[in-house]
Amino acid sequence: MINKLCIIGVGLIGGSLARALRAAGHVREVSGYGRSIANLQLAVELGVIDRVEVSLADAARLADVIVLAVPVGGMAEILQQLAPLLTDQVIVTDVGSVKGAVVAAARAALGARFPHFVPGHPIAGREQSGVAASVPDLFRHRRVILTPGTETDSTALARVRTMWEAAGAETIELTAEDHDRILSVSSHLPQMLATCLMDMVVRHDDHRAILDCAAGGFRDVTRIAGSDPVMWRDICLTNRDAMVNALRQYHVELRDLISAVEKGDGEWLLDTFTRAKHARDALNRNK
Ligand code: NAP
Secondary structure (H helix, E strand, O other), X not given: OEEEEEEEOOOHHHHHHHHHHHHOOOEEEEEXXXXXXXXXXHHHHOOOOOEEOOOHHHHHHHOOEXXXXXXXXXXXXXXXXXXXXXXXXXXXXXXXXXXXXHHHHHHHHHHHHHXXXXXXXXXXXOOOOOHHHOOOOOOOOOEEEEOOOOOOOHHHHHHHHHHHHHOOOEEEEOOHHHHHXXXXXXXXXXXXXXXXXXXXXXXXXXXXXXXXXXXXXXXHHHHHHHOOHHHXXXXXXXXXXHHHHHHHHHHXXXXXXXXXXXHOOHHHHHHHHHHHHHHHHHHHHOO
């Protein structure tokens, strides 16, 4: 049970976590801190948070657990501002989609308080953003990846793990480096492909005709192109090496595909489509 939880950045993820913990009775009071007062007022009206913190100093002084739920590019500045305000009792965690850069920022900013920082990333989301899109069951039966280091305080880690379990999620642990490498393929690469496809089509001379003839496949593949641009800009800027590797690997696949189509290599095409179909069918069966 968390006595006082403070969410910094009450949007889709921060708002959904607050809703989930309230629904589970795992938190006594939730406050919110953020950039615009209008968003925080909306969060109060929607019953997502109980009250608005007007300063980071109040957020740090009054909370037992602080969750950073702002875009990854904003984490370092908030951690620097928070650092001198934290007491020994406060646990800080985050929900950022990239872990190496956030851990490095936390290490640099928090100094002796770094062991009480527990890095995390819920593998759940949707293409809408903002507190109005938050829902209490976003994390139910979903995974949350925690990336503690050797210095991470075991009590802080256990409390963050329990928090996510109360929100309905299963937690697993990875190193920050493994997280960023794996997610660059499972999450970041699909987003890049959806974005490139949508952007290519919309700039095509025949874009109206193409979109008029777009069926379920096009919609399925481009759905996530509707995600928040700031969030994805920040992910690209902070997980550069892993993303460039993933994009290069995909580039090789595309090059081979182009060559097979060009040469009319039916055997290569049938093998590739068959292999991918088996892999996709197995993914459906294992869900
Ligand atoms: P979101 O809905 O846009 O919410 C972000 C919130 O942070 C907004 O309330 C915004 O406030 C606030 N904010 C932005 N910059 C800030 C700053 N510099 N200082 C204080 N508050 C700031 O975004 P989200 O989808 O919840 O994403 C939040 C985090 O979760 C990101 O780190 C993202 O990588 C991670 N994540 C997202 C997903 C997903 O699918 N969306 C999934 C897993 C993890 P204003 O509205 O007032 O600007």
